[in-house]
Amino acid sequence: MDMKSSTRPRPGRMIAALAAAVTLAVPVVVATTSASAAATSTVAQALAAQDGRVATVTGYVIGQPTAASTVLTAGFTADTAIALADTATETGTSRMLYVQITAGYRSAFGLLTNPSLRGRQVTATGTLTAYFSHGGLKSPTGMSLGGGTPTPTATASPTPAPTGSTGPYDSTYYANAVGKSGSALRASLHTIIRTQTKLSYDQAWEALKDTDQDPANANNVILLYSGRSQSKSSNGGGANDWNREHVWAKSHGDFGTSTGPGTDVHHLRPEDVTVNSARGNKDFDTGGSAVAEAAGSYTDADSFEPRNAVKGDVARMIMYMAIRYEGDDGWPNLEINNSVTNGSAPYLGRLPVLLQWHRQDPPDGFEQRRNQRIYERWQGNRNPFVDHPEWATAIWG
Numbered sequence: 159m160d161m162k163s164s165t166r167p168r169p170g171r172m173i174a175a176l177a178a179a180v181t182l183a184v185p186v187v188v189a190t191t192s193a194s195a196a197a198t199s200t201v202a203q204a205l206a207a208q209d210g211r212v213a214t215v216t217g218y219v220i221g222q223p224t225a226a227s228t229v230l231t232a233g234f235t236a237d238t239a240i241a242l243a244d245t246a247t248e249t250g251t252s253r254m255l256y257v258q259i260t261a262g263y264r265s266a267f268g269l270l271t272n273p274s275l276r277g278r279q280v281t282a283t284g285t286l287t288a289y290f291s292h293g294g295l296k297s298p299t300g301m302s303l304g305g306g307t308p309t310p311t312a313t314a315s316p317t318p319a320p321t322g323s324t325g326p327y328d329s330t331y332y333a334n335a336v337g338k339s340g341s342a343l344r345a346s347l348h349t350i351i352r353t354q355t356k357l358s359y360d361q362a363w364e365a366l367k368d369t370d371q372d373p374a375n376a377n378n379v380i381l382l383y384s385g386r387s388q389s390k391s392s393n394g395g396g397a398n399d400w401n402r403e404h405v406w407a408k409s410h411g412d413f414g415t416s417t418g419p420g421t422d423v424h425h426l427r428p429e430d431v432t433v434n435s436a437r438g439n440k441d442f443d444t445g446g447s448a449v450a451e452a453a454g455s456y457t458d459a460d461s462f463e464p465r466n467a468v469k470g471d472v473a474r475m476i477m478y479m480a481i482r483y484e485g486d487d488g489w490p491n492l493e494i495n496n497s498v499t500n501g502s503a504p505y506l507g508r509l510p511v512l513l514q515w516h517r518q519d520p521p522d523g524f525e526q527r528r529n530q531r532i533y534e535r536w537q538g539n540r541n542p543f544v545d546h547p548e549w550a551t552a553i554w555g
Contacts, residue, residue, distance in 0.1 A: 197214075198214045198215060198216045198281060198305065199213050199214065199215045199216075200215070200216070200217070200244050201215060201217040201242050201243055201244045201253070201254065201255045202244055202253070203215075204255050204286055204293070204295060205253070205255055205293040207286050208286050208287060208288060208293050208294075209286065209287075210285060210286065210287050211285070211286050212283065212284065212285055212286075212299075213283070213284075213286050213295070214281060214282070214283040214300070215242065215255060215257075215281070215282055215283075215286075215295055216242075216279060216280070216281040216305045217242030217243055217244055217255060217279070217280065218242060218243055218244070218245065218246040218248070218277060218278070218279050218280075219240050219241070219242060219269070219275050219276050219277060219278050219279075219280055220240075220241045220242065220243050220246075220248055220254055220276070221234075221240070221241050221269065221276060222234045222235065222236065222239060222240060222241070222269045222270075222523070223239050223240075223241045223251075223254070223256045223289075223290055223292065224290075224521075224522040224523040224524075224526075225290060225519070225520065225522045226251075226290055226291045226292045226520075227251045227292075228251070228522065229241045229251055229254060230269075230523060231276065232273075233373060233523075234269040234270040234273055234523075235270060235523035235524075235526055235527050236268070236270055236523065236526050237259055237264035237265075237267075237268020237269065237270045237271050237326075238258070238259050238264070238268065239256055239257060239258055239259055239289065239290070240256075240257050240259060240267060240268075240269060240275070240280070241254040241255065241256055241257070242254060242255045242257055242280060242282075243255070246277050251292070254292075254293075255293055255294060255295055256289040256290050256292050256293065256294040256295070257280075257282050257284070257289075257294065257295045257298065258284070258289055258294065258295065258296040258297065258298065259298070259301075260297065260298060261325065261326060261328065263298060263301050264326065266301070267280065267301050278303060279303065279304050279305055280301065280302070280303060280304075281300075281301070281302050281303075281304065281305060282295055282298050282300065282301045283298060283299050283300035283301075284296055284297050284298035284299060284300075285297050290520050291517075291518070291520065325545050325546060327540070327545065331350065331540065332350065332542065332545070332546070334346050334349070334350065335347050335350060335542070335549075338552075339552040339553070340552065340553065343549060343552050343553055344481060344553050347481050347542050347549070348481050348482065348484050350539075350542075351478070351481065351482050351539045351540065351541075351542065352482060352484075352487065352539075353538070353539060354422075354537040354538050354539040355536065355537050355538050356417045356418065356421065356537075357417065357421045357422075357423065357536065357537065358417055358421060359402075359415045359416075359417075359420065359421050361421070362402055362421050362423060362426055363393055363402070365423045365426075365532075365535075365536045366379060366393075366402065366423065366426060366427070366428050367379060367390040367393075368531055368535060368536070369423060369528045369531045369532055369536070370382075370427060370428050370528065371390075372387045373523075373524065373527075374387070375387055377389060377390060378390060379400065379428045380428070380524070381400055381427075381428050381429050381430055381433070382403060382405075382427035382428065382429050382464070382468055382471070382472075383403075383429055383430075383433050383437065383449070383452040383455050383464050383465060383468070384429065384430050384433055384451055384452045384453075384455075385452075385453070385454075385465060385467065385468075386430065386451075388400055388428070388430075393428070394431075395431060396431065397431055397432055398430065398431070398432075399430075399431050400428045400429060400430055400431065401428075401429065401431050401434055402426050402427075402428070402429075403426065403427045403428070403429035403434045403437070404420070404425065404426060405425040405426070405427060405472055405475045405476065405479075406419070406425050406475070406476055406479040406492065406506055407438070407439035407440070407506070408420050408439075409439040409501075409502050410439060410492070410500055410501075410502065410503065410504060410505060410506050411483075411489075411490035411492055411502070411503070411504035412490070412502055413489055413490060418487075418488075418489050419479065419482075419483050419489050419490075419492070422479070422482070422537070423532050423536055423537060424475060424478050424479070424482070424532060424537070424539075424541050425475040425476070425478065425479050427475075430451050430452070432450070432451055433449060433450075433451050433452045433455070436449050436450070436452070436457055436462075437449075437457065437462045438462075440457065440460060440461050440462040440498070441460065441461050441462075441497065441498040441499075441500055441506055441507040441508060442461060442462055442463065442464075442472060442473075442476070442506070442507065442508065442511060442512060442515075443460075443461035443462075443463065443498050443507070443508050443511050444456070444461075444463050444511060445458060445461070445463065446458035446461065446462075446463060449462075452464075452465065453465065454466060454467075460498045460499060461498045461508075466518075466519065467519065468519070469515035469518060469519045470515055470516050470517075470518065470519030470520060470521065470525075471519070471521075471525050472512070472515065473512040473513070473515040473516040473519075473543075473550075474516060474521070474525070474541060474543040474544055474547075474550075475541070476494060476506055476512055477494070477512070477516070477541075477543045477550055477553075477554075478541040478542070478543060479492050479506075480492050480493055480494050480506075481542070481553075482539075490504035491504060492504050492505075492506070493505050493506075494506055494507065494509045494512065494554070495507050495508070495509060496508050496509050496510060509554060513550060513551075513554060513555075516543070516547065516550050520547055521544045521547060525544055526544060529541050529544040529545070
């Protein structure tokens with residue numbers, strides 16, 4: 159079936175409010191490393207030169223970018239990126255440079271570990287190329303506090319990350335997968351993530367109250383398709399309650415709600431009962447009529463399209479399920495295909511659309527926190543496509 163087209167405008171993401179820059183009374187000792195001796199560029203110059211060149215850029219730390227137009231200025235969730243601007247009070251993300259923080263620099267320049275860096279001036283050397291689908295600087299080879307060329311500090315140099323790795327779990331959890339692609343990568347990831355604690359369906363209620371907690375209200379969860387913040391205690395079967403949505407519809411493989419894929423929290427999400435019913439067991443595609451109580455979501459007779467803010471989340475949950483369940487542990491071999499008429503077969507589509515959504519909506523802070531909570535508190539395994547978005551292309555092209 160050909161992809162359905164849609165001409166609807168896509169709503170932008172909400173930009174996090176920016177507080178005034180923080181002035182530090184006591185300097186923070188952070189790691190530095192040697193950068194290029196070339197004259198430094200401003201953030202504006204770096205944004206205008208996104209052509210793969212290597213440059214040294216100086217700017218003020220505004221916050222942690224989590225999406226193309228979202229920068230956290232408090233409540234940081236990871237050490238993987240910072241947003242720089244030419245002024246410490248900048249509020250427009252279009253005037254910010256997103257800087258990737260690779261493993262060797264996270265202990266010194268990650269905002270989760272060093273929140274007091276916000277408002278400080280940082281100089282970084284790296285490749286000027288898009289990051290989070292936004293003007294960026296990637297693969298840094300030098301980072302230091304202050305303007306100008308960094309001065310090496312022999313006693314405080316960051317430990318280089320293993321070759322080919324960019325994540326904190328690459329040398330441990332993902333050690334056997336790093337550097338692979340195609341079927342070899344798929345096989346390695348399956349072996350890694352299949353080791354997990356299996357929950358009952360009742361336990362999934364409590365897990366979701368933790369994993370999907372509203373960052374702004376600890377008493378609520380965020381509903382996946384609706385985007386609504388709702389009381390954790392309002393779970394159930396009533397019209398306005400929330401229940402457990404199987405993003406990989408459980409009828410696609412007939413695995414039900416028994417312990418296994420039916421209770422895997424990596425693809426279970428809180429959702430309004432009525433909206434959950436509207437999605438039913440449909441495959442994912444674009445187009446259709448607006449879904450009541452889920453602004454930005456659309457559905458037709460054979461497919462469902464979630465709101466823009468969670469399109470990538472949906473894609474990565476489906477990718478996880480396809481790698482985790484390969485038919486070697488008593489459950490169906492789940493696969494992604496290019497159909498919206500899969501019925502009860504262990505397939506879910508459509509692959510080209512899901513890959514597009516994955517690229518369009520990279521992992522944000524909420525999704526990364528969710529992945530970490532599942533790993534630390536509930537199942538002991540991770541969604542590799544949240545940690546390494548590039549692995550989707552390495553497996554499916």
